[in-house]
């Protein structure tokens with residue numbers, strides 16, 4: 001797999017640059033991006049890509065930010081407390097819910113996460129976004145891209161990272177820009193200074209070379225190669241259609257288990273919003289619900305640690321800011337049979353934790 005890797009070579013060499021460019025082209029093609037959309041590899045993983053977008057684009061008009069879990073709330077903090085934009089409206093819902101999206105005003109810029117990774121609540125579709133809009137839509141879709149169908153023409157900025165659905169090596173972010181986002185970059189300059197790692201504009205024009213493989217700074221060519229490998233695997237399972245199908249099949253398996261297991265339920269309240277990648281579960285056993293929040297967290301942790309000790313399942317504890325519970329990854333790299341194999345183990349672990357009080 002690594003025989004074509006340009007490790008130990010400059011990423012600015014003819015071959016290194018070509019490898020980056022072909023990764024960009026392959027990604028755009030597989031995702032089916034509309035004509036005129038740019039895709040670039042940027043520093044700082046998904047966070048880097050989102051920050052780059054927020055810092056570069058916001059401030060030209062009012063902003064509506066929607067959040068329903070920890071990562072989305074992080075973007076609220078960035079916009080309100082770091083960028084300190086004067087005209088911001090926030091629409092924040094608790095874990096398990098979506099905010100009222102009908103309140104969003106698309107004459108403003110709109111920032112949101114497609115899939116709330118830590119609550120397992122996703123947007124069911126893009127019907128709430130008008131095709132004609134004055135503001136930009138800026139979407140952190142890191143746990144959605146390649147596992148959910150995205151309405152590209154309704155999204156002006158989309159970000160993701162390789163380690164999520166494609167299971168690649170982490171480090172780099174991917175930033176997708178619509179022609180309208182490029183127009184904004186070329187017509188508006190924020191008043192604040194722009195660090196070099198965020199800078200996409202040169203002499204008032206988009207620095208197109210970033211979107212051709214001239215990364216802003218040095219990428220890991222090993223990660224780049226691994227991302228190529230991820231795409232090759234994705235092609236072998238039918239591209240985006242195949243990936244979405246694999247992920248949805250995983251969710252269907254979990255749904256079946258949840259339906260026949262009385263003590264567990266989805267954290268997402270509306271079935272239409274249940275994520276097929278970050279599948280977050282709550283414990284609905286009356287015994288558990290009668291415990292203090294602290295004891296609930298202890299029990300959930302115990303379930304996760306019992307599973308780890310048996311090497312039956314790893315990292316299944318809910319995210320640190322989420323309500324105590326379990327989280328299963330249902331992304332395309334996961335085999336449904338592995339999830340099926342985990343269910344009896346999880347039942348065993350919960351029974352053990354409950355018996356231990």
Ligand SMILES: Cc1ncc(COP(=O)(O)O)c(C=O)c1O
Pocket residue numbers: 044045046047048071072113115116117118140142143161
């Ligand atoms: C929705 C969302 N946004 C941002 C991040 C941060 O991503 P990264 O670690 O790639 O910067 C994550 C990570 O899980 C996420 O799920």
